Amino acid sequence: MLSDAQKQKLSEIKAQVKSSQVWTSIFRHDFSDTPRTRLDRIFKNVWLHLHPVRIPRITARLTHTFCLGGLTFFFFIVLTVTGVLLMFYYRPTVEAAYNDMKDLEFAVTLGMFLRNLHRWSAHLMVFFVIGHMARVFLTASYKPPREFNWVVGVILLTLTLILSFSGYLLPWDQLAIWAITVGTNMAAATPLMGAEGPFTIVSVDNDARFITLGGHFVGQATLLRFYVLHCIALPLAASAFMIVHFWRVNKDGFAVPS
Amino acid sequence: MAEPAAPRPAESGTTPASGLAAFEQKVTRRKFIVNVGWGIIAAFGAGFAGVLNRYLFPNVLYEPVSQFKAGKPSDYPTPNSVSDKWLREYRTWIVRDAHGIYAVWARCTHLGCTPRWFSNEHRFRCPCHGSNYDIKADVIAGPAPRPMNRCKIWLDDEGVINVDKAVLLSTTNDTTRLKPPYYLQVS
Numbered sequence: 001m002l003s004d005a006q007k008q009k010l011s012e013i014k015a016q017v018k019s020s021q022v023w024t025s026i027f028r029h030d031f032s033d034t035p036r037t038r039l040d041r042i043f044k045n046v047w048l049h050l051h052p053v054r055i056p057r058i059t060a061r062l063t064h065t066f067c068l069g070g071l072t073f074f075f076f077i078v079l080t081v082t083g084v085l086l087m088f089y090y091r092p093t094v095e096a097a098y099n100d101m102k103d104l105e106f107a108v109t110l111g112m113f114l115r116n117l118h119r120w121s122a123h124l125m126v127f128f129v130i131g132h133m134a135r136v137f138l139t140a141s142y143k144p145p146r147e148f149n150w151v152v153g154v155i156l157l158t159l160t161l162i163l164s165f166s167g168y169l170l171p172w173d174q175l176a177i178w179a180i181t182v183g184t185n186m187a188a189a190t191p192l193m194g195a196e197g198p199f200t201i202v203s204v205d206n207d208a209r210f211i212t213l214g215g216h217f218v219g220q221a222t223l224l225r226f227y228v229l230h231c232i233a234l235p236l237a238a239s240a241f242m243i244v245h246f247w248r249v250n251k252d253g254f255a256v257p258s
Numbered sequence: 259m260a261e262p263a264a265p266r267p268a269e270s271g272t273t274p275a276s277g278l279a280a281f282e283q284k285v286t287r288r289k290f291i292v293n294v295g296w297g298i299i300a301a302f303g304a305g306f307a308g309v310l311n312r313y314l315f316p317n318v319l320y321e322p323v324s325q326f327k328a329g330k331p332s333d334y335p336t337p338n339s340v341s342d343k344w345l346r347e348y349r350t351w352i353v354r355d356a357h358g359i360y361a362v363w364a365r366c367t368h369l370g371c372t373p374r375w376f377s378n379e380h381r382f383r384c385p386c387h388g389s390n391y392d393i394k395a396d397v398i399a400g401p402a403p404r405p406m407n408r409c410k411i412w413l414d415d416e417g418v419i420n421v422d423k424a425v426l427l428s429t430t431n432d433t434t435r436l437k438p439p440y441y442l443q444v445s
Binding site for chain 1: 314315320321369371385386387
């Protein structure tokens with residue numbers, strides 16, 4: 001236990017830190033438990049300002065939302081952090097990709113853990129995003145005035161699935177190559193834009209499959225395309241839509257059961 | 259953008275406002291210039307979006323050539339046998355039947371995987387969704403909608419088999435597929 005003198009010293013240091021310019025320039029409010037401060041904590045924090053400052057009591061219950069949207073976002077954060085770390089050891093080339101993946105599994109310290117964390121988080125994100133959608137549907141939270149946010153949510157669901165699909169190719173093993181072969185051949189059956197689809201207006205040299213693969217079969221061009229989509233384009237797009245999604249939750253208010 | 263100076267309605271006497279003058283009365287100069295400005299920006303944006311879309315379609319492909327030489331007909335002496343010799347490099351089987359030789363592109367017509375030839379079962383089987391084909395590359399089981407493609411095949415002046423995978427035929431019609439350029443008669 002600390003002696004009284006030590007406790008005295010500690011509270012002096014605390015007071016000094018909290019009155020320093022560094023502290024007061026970062027935190028523009030105090031931490032006393034008043035309604036005013038509670039609002040300030042949300043309003044004046046860049047990370048929290050998208051969050052509603054007040055919510056109906058009933059919506060704070062776990063069984064109202066099961067925190068499915070929050071868990072989806074949590075796994076997106078986990079995937080971003082582990083994904084960035086995996087990128088340090090992964091080269092998206094036909095020669096290197098499979099070996100780099102194997103190195104991550106067997107030669108890199110913590111590599112297997114981070115790769116598995118990324119993989120399981122990806123599965124869980126897809127699981128929770130679908131669960132979130134089902135919950136929003138079953139509690140009728142998609143109805144006006146929240147119908148626009150449902151649309152944003154459908155876009156986010158699609159982006160999540162495409163993120164999952166594009167990440168599937170990156171290990172560059174047999175499962176990856178043939179899964180993407182099958183998936184992109186389905187794109188060839190798209191109406192109008194697929195060479196083998198109904199009412200097609202394109203050929204195998206310029207259809208939806210060709211633009212996805214960057215060629216006629218799964219090869220180097222495809223690997224690079226999927227890598228850039230998976231690591232940069234799709235996460236950026238998903239982040240943009242997530243900002244809108246969370247902002248609209250704030251602005252449209254929570255659905256309260258009548 | 260430069261407009262010719264339109265005669266004012268007042269100058270043309272009692273006649274009703276001409277088309278251009280009526281337009282000038284309806285749309286102010288400020289609004290007109292603003293709209294032209296946005297119009298230029300929109301046109302540029304649309305054009306750039308179009309070219310950007312085109313950018314995503316590669317002009318040069320680093321893919322293997324579609325045409326290859328597959329040795330002499332005497333390299334395939336056994337009737338009713340399938341040769342895997344060119345499978346890895348060119349994704350094509352050379353099949354010898356009773357009377358001749360044909361080339362089959364090793365791409366399942368269901369969703370594009372590469373089937374395998376099982377000589378003991380005398381059939382091609384696709385590992386992805388279980389389509390089966392007989393030695394003629396006709397579907398005998400599974401979800402495949404069409405027979406596998408046969409490639410153009412011919413003998414050059416030196417008596418060497420040439421195969422072109424860019425010219426394909428998928429049919430069950432024997433009168434079509436058992437004659438040139440998809441079939442090489444072996445006497």
